[in-house]
Amino acid sequence: MTQDDKTRIQVKIYNQTYTIIGQESAAHVRLVSGLVDQKMRDIKENNEHLDTSRLAVLTAVNVMNDYIKLQEDYEMLQRRLQEKEEK
């Protein structure tokens, strides 16, 4: 999702409006944006001194951490499935 493409959906994240442009459905974009908004608020609660820019970067780091872990789990599952299929 970038800011230069076809369908335009406006969302509010951490009190700022963003226009998300891409091929995703409005429902998907709203779900994803809502999760980012929630994660920013959760991190802010434990880090009151953070400005929005640093808060957003740390949010991205958190989500990327979750992504990498899920990717490892995904690859493990793929290997298990491959083993089953080879039997």
Add this chain to the structure above:
Amino acid sequence: MTQDDKTRIQVKIYNQTYTIIGQESAAHVRLVSGLVDQKMRDIKENNEHLDTSRLAVLTAVNVMNDYIKLQEDYEMLQRRLQEKEEK
């Protein structure tokens, strides 16, 4: 990963220094931070007008989008594996 925990690792993301605190290894934290830094630079290339705060939020949205998609793939794989195991 938050800013209030045990092991402290300093990383540079988009020219700013962050202290990442958590239970992950330094190598893992550096990998994750490097991926966020790269993604911010990629998004900036197509959105030159974005300030750092909005850029970081859009980066978080992008990563969350990837996460949700991978989660759907993961669940599909889980169902396939379950089917195999039930046979």
